[in-house]
Amino acid sequence: MEGVKMVINTNISAQSSARMLAESSSKLAKSLARLSSGSKLVSPEDDAAGLSVSLRFDAQINRINASSNNVGNAVSFSQTQDGFLQKVQKALDRMSELSVLSQDATKTDTDRGLYNSEYQTLGAYINDLATKDFNGVSLFSSSSLDVTTDSDANKFSMTGVNLGATTYTNATTSQSIATTSGAATALTNVKAAINQLATDRSTVGANLARLSYTNEQLSVLKENLSAANSRITDVDVASESTQFARYNILVQSGTAMLAQANLTPQSALRLLG
Numbered sequence: 001m002e003g004v005k006m007v008i009n010t011n012i013s014a015q016s017s018a019r020m021l022a023e024s025s026s027k028l029a030k031s032l033a034r035l036s037s038g039s040k041l042v043s044p045e046d047d048a049a050g051l052s053v054s055l056r057f058d059a060q061i062n063r064i065n066a067s068s069n070n071v072g073n074a075v076s077f078s079q080t081q082d083g084f085l086q087k088v089q090k091a092l093d094r095m096s097e098l099s100v101l102s103q104d105a106t107k108t109d110t111d112r113g114l115y116n117s118e119y120q121t122l123g124a125y126i127n128d129l130a131t132k133d134f135n136g137v138s139l140f141s142s143s144s145l146d147v148t149t150d151s152d153a154n155k156f157s158m159t160g161v162n163l164g165a166t167t168y169t170n171a172t173t174s175q176s177i178a179t180t181s182g183a184a185t186a187l188t189n190v191k192a193a194i195n196q197l198a199t200d201r202s203t204v205g206a207n208l209a210r211l212s213y214t215n216e217q218l219s220v221l222k223e224n225l226s227a228a229n230s231r232i233t234d235v236d237v238a239s240e241s242t243q244f245a246r247y248n249i250l251v252q253s254g255t256a257m258l259a260q261a262n263l264t265p266q267s268a269l270r271l272l273g
Helices: 012-037 048-101 109-129 166-172 180-233 237-272
Strands: 145-148 155-158
Touching: 012 237, 048 109, 048 145, 048 180, 109 166, 109 180, 155 180, 166 180
Parallel strands: none
Antiparallel strands: 145 155
């Protein structure tokens, strides 16, 4: 091994100490940045492939959040539908009762006229509900609504409910129970409307069940993606704190050794004295 020369112009020990001190300082700064930010990826070179995967995870998670919001709005839409349909059910129940009362042989035409007045009012109420909307979207239309169900915007077609269908209008429009024959016809129409309502409420219930499952699925997927993303990006504070302490010690010892290395050439002065 070649012996170490005693020189003045070139202090190899100081250069080596300075290089190692710079490396330790850089690692200390990066460790500090990780601890302060909570992220392992403070710079792209930390994990280029991991950063790429994390970016895709972040985008997918954001799209899942958007889909979850859409599903939540669709749930509110369907719940509003069912709330109105419950009122329609009460109205139709009363209308069927009135159409039976109007066929009582002991009632006069005046009595039937009173029954008919209430019957017509309830029919108008149902017709009015058929025009209601939710944020400008018709609540009771035969058209289906497409609801996004995942981060790729795949759709679930939510079956529509039409309160303006003929089955309903036959019971609610231009039907008088002021006569026994008219009341008999009205009863037939109202019973058909009640059967249609049962189907429609079942449809809304099925839509709500599907939306509920979809919402749960999105929540599970988001949780799993977030966990995977966390393993890539989130710093392990316990482990990183240990590294920070190590680099801190290296910086302090490197600083002391650099100072010592800078003093070494002074020993050459003794030979010149």
